Amino acid sequence: MNTGNGRNVVVVGTQWGDEGKGKLVDWLTESAHGVVRFQGGHNAGHTLVINGQKTALHLIPSGIMRPGVTCYIGNGVVLSCAKLLEEAEGLERAGVRVRERLRISQACPLILPVHAVLDLAREARRGAQDGQKIGTTGRGIGPAYEDKVARRALRVQDLRHPERFATKLRELLALHNQTLLGFLEAARIDFGDALAPYLKNGAVQFEPVYEEAMRHARAIEPMMADVSRELNEASRGGANLLFEGAQGTLLDVDHGTYPFVTSSNCVAGNAAAGAGVGPGALHYILGIAKAYCTRVGGGPFPTELAWETPGTPGYHMSTVGAEKGVTTGRSRRCGWFDAALLKRSAQVNGLSGLCITKLDVLDGLPTLQLGIGYELDGARIDILPLDADDIARCKPVYETLDGWSQSTVGVTRYEQLPGNAQRYLQRVEQLTGVPIHIVSTSPDREHTITVRHPFLAD
Ligand code: IMP
Numbered sequence: 428m429n430t431g432n433g434r435n436v437v438v439v440g441t442q443w444g445d446e447g448k449g450k451l452v453d454w455l456t457e458s459a460h461g462v463v464r465f466q467g468g469h470n471a472g473h474t475l476v477i478n479g480q481k482t483a484l485h486l487i488p489s490g491i492m493r494p495g496v497t498c499y500i501g502n503g504v505v506l507s508c509a510k511l512l513e514e515a516e517g518l519e520r521a522g523v524r525v526r527e528r529l530r531i532s533q534a535c536p537l538i539l540p541v542h543a544v545l546d547l548a549r550e551a552r553r554g555a556q557d558g559q560k561i562g563t564t565g566r567g568i569g570p571a572y573e574d575k576v577a578r579r580a581l582r583v584q585d586l587r588h589p590e591r592f593a594t595k596l597r598e599l600l601a602l603h604n605q606t607l608l609g610f611l612e613a614a615r616i617d618f619g620d621a622l623a624p625y626l627k628n629g630a631v632q633f634e635p636v637y638e639e640a641m642r643h644a645r646a647i648e649p650m651m652a653d654v655s656r657e658l659n660e661a662s663r664g665g666a667n668l669l670f671e672g673a674q675g676t677l678l679d680v681d682h683g684t685y686p687f688v689t690s691s692n693c694v695a696g697n698a699a700a701g702a703g704v705g706p707g708a709l710h711y712i713l714g715i716a717k718a719y720c721t722r723v724g725g726g727p728f729p730t731e732l733a734w735e736t737p738g739t740p741g742y743h744m745s746t747v748g749a750e751k752g753v754t755t756g757r758s759r760r761c762g763w764f765d766a767a768l769l770k771r772s773a774q775v776n777g778l779s780g781l782c783i784t785k786l787d788v789l790d791g792l793p794t795l796q797l798g799i800g801y802e803l804d805g806a807r808i809d810i811l812p813l814d815a816d817d818i819a820r821c822k823p824v825y826e827t828l829d830g831w832s833q834s835t836v837g838v839t840r841y842e843q844l845p846g847n848a849q850r851y852l853q854r855v856e857q858l859t860g861v862p863i864h865i866v867s868t869s870p871d872r873e874h875t876i877t878v879r880h881p882f883l884a885d
Contacts, residue, residue, distance in 0.1 A: 431460055431667040434710050436881045437698045440675030441714040441772035443722040444693075445752065445759060447784035447867060448715045449473025452489040452671045454872050455713075458882040460666035461497045462490025463658065465701030466691040467673035468505040468538055468571065469514075470564040472753030474870070482521070483753050487514050488671050491523060497661075499654050502534035503691065503701020505571040506583060508643035510538075531647065532654040532703070536580035539596075540625040540636055541603045542567025547618055548610045561687055562724025564754050572690035574599065583651055586644035596637055604630040655703025662708060667882055670698035670709070676772040677722075677811075684815045687726025695776040711881045714778040714861065716769060718786045718851075719744050721759040723752045727819040729811075730762035730798040740792055748788040763825065765798035766858035771811040773861045780864030780879060783852060786844075787836045787868050795851060796825040799858055828854065837874045841866070844876075 436455060440446045452473070456462055469485040484491070486507070488498040500506065515525040546567045554560045563569060574580040579599060585592045607629055610616075618626060625635050662668060672693055677683045679693040691697070695712045699705060721744075722728045732741025734750075741761045744750065750759040772778070789795060800809040801821035812818055831845035838844055844852075844866075852863050866876040 431665040432882075432884065433662055433665045433667065434882055434884060435662065435668040435670065435704075435708050436711045436713060437670040437672065437695045437709050438713050438715060439672035439693065439695050439776055441716045441769055441776070441778070441781070442675045442720055443677045443728075444471075444673075444675040445721055445723065446675060446715040446717050447870075448672065449484065449489045450784070450867060450870055450872065451713070451715055451782055451865065452669060453492055454875055455669055455881065456490040456493045456496055458667055458880070459490065459496060459669040461499060461658065461661055462488040462669045462671055463499040463501055463654075463698070463702050464488050464504050464671050464673065465501040465698045466503040466693060467689065468566060468568050469507055469510040470566045470568045470689060470754060471673035474753050482518075485514060485754060486511050487518065487525065487529065490669065490671070491518060491525060491528065494524070496528065498529050499652075499658065499702070500529070500531045500535060501654050501702035502532040503697060504532070504535050505538050505568060505575070505691075506531065506535040507538040507566070508586075508640065508647055512643060512646055526650060529650050530652040530654055530657060531583060531650045533582065533584035533651050535583045536571055536575040537582060537585075537640075538567045538571040539581065539599075539640070540622055541600060541631040542570040542574070544607065544618055544622055544626065544631055545570040545603060548607060548616055551616050552610060560725050562726075566754075569690040583647065586640065586647060587651070589641060589644075592640065593637060596640070597633060600631055600633055600636070607631070658702060658704050662704070670702065672698070676776060677768065679775070682771070682775045684726045684818055687724065687815060711779045712776055713780055713782055713864070713881050714772060714776055715782045715784060716764075716772075718783050718789050719748070719764050720762045720768070721748075721750050723755070723757050723759045727815055727821075728760055728762060729768075729801060729818060729821045729823045730765045731760050732762045734761035743792060744788060748785055763796045763798050763823070764855065765811075765823070766855060767798060767800045767809055768811045769855075769859040769861070770809065773859055774810075778861045780881065781855075781859070781861045782865035782867065783855065783863055784867040786848060786852075786866055787834065789830065789848075789851075790834050790836070791832060792830040795828045795830050797828060797851070797854060797858070798823045799826050800824045826854070836869050837871070838868045839874065839876055841876050841878060
């Protein structure tokens with residue numbers, strides 16, 4: 428690894444998540460001393476392929492795969508101790524040293540079994556009422572963030588104080604069990620084997636949750652840290668930090684397709700608040716965008732294609748791109764690249780540069796459509812609207828470009844890309860107003876085109 432120049436990079440998804448951030452974070456970590464998660468929880472899922480070996484990570488920053496890099500979980504993350512320890516044990520079995528390199532903010536709100544129960548119960552109710560499920564990952568993310576902003580969350584630091592933990596947990600369960608009882612159907616919902624040990628007659632029991640938390644406390648304690656202080660000190664010492672966003676801009680609770688969003692701010696600005704550094708510490712914002720577009724869960728998606736129909740471009744993206752969620756195994760919906768959506772993302776993130784991933788998936792498609800705007804109620808617009816109902820009524824306006832028949836898999840130099848692939852990328856730059864600094868041509872770490880390296884100063 429290089430000696431640092433105190434430069435910090437934020438990586439964010441610019442679409443609906445699953446843009447391939449994991450590979451890029453891993454690749455950029457070569458130039459970083461620390462990697463920081465700042466929002467979301469184990470709803471995220473990254474697949475890394477290193478020397479042909481696949482590894483899925485949900486909570487632990489992807490930087491853990493590089494020896495010598497310190498990984499941080501910032502205060503903006505909602506933390507399931509059970510999932511964290513499960514993931515750490517899996518990595519350790521594979522020979523990756525985790526515990527001495529992972530620092531966890533004491534201010535992280537905890538995700539407890541009651542949050543997953545509430546998440547699943549609410550989705551079941553939404554489904555029963557009007558079919559408008561959000562399509563959450565069922566991990567309890569939304570309910571955990573609700574407790575945070577309602578100022579009643581149990582936090583990592585509470586694990587150090589068993590009596591305080593017990594008092595707060597009793598209050599929390601009394602409140603949430605009341606809600607669950609209101610869901611008359613809760614007693615009949617199948618919460619699955621993982622949650623069964625905590626439940627009795629549709630209510631979450633104190634003892635199993637408390638006892639498990641105290642067991643976890645002993646394992647987590649050595650990793651608890653004042654992450655804000657450690658990051659500021661590391662920065663002062665010249666360390667390069669990489670802030671790893673989860674989900675994507677259109678899933679941001681403020682700027683996304685609300686209410687079909689996650690419950691945290693996924694935009695770059697939250698890297699500061701969610702880790703405890705000042706906004707001036709974010710030097711370069713890298714937006715990751717797939718060469719096409721995907722979405723899991725419910726909600727509007729203007730450029731969506733008939734991705735389940737064999738022989739169509741959507742089916743090509745779904746199958747060649749292996750578009751299945753890492754966390755839930757659900758198929759991702761697929762569609763054309765939407766430059767008007769990217770414009771919104773560029774605006775709310777302040778992108779310094781773009782990284783286009785999965786360009787190789789488009790190999791062999793004779794023509795490509797590029798979403799350049801929409802028609803909404805008879806008017807032409809060139810940026811994604813804010814209201815999900817308006818987005819659902821948007822009819823995409825496309826520009827047609829010629830495809831390329833050559834394989835781009837593994838290409839590492841821009842000039843080696845087929846002319847039509849270069850023209851496609853140039854048009855994306857023109858339409859979004861953001862320069863493309865990186866192109867990824869396969870899941871492998873080495874298969875990356877660098878136009879400009881984010882860790883090198885201007
Ligand atoms: P939640 O984050 O589990 O509450 O789910 C809310 C929405 O965000 C759903 O549409 C999920 O499918 C979506 N979502 C959450 N995490 C990810 C992710 O890492 N990739 C893609 N979609 C996600």
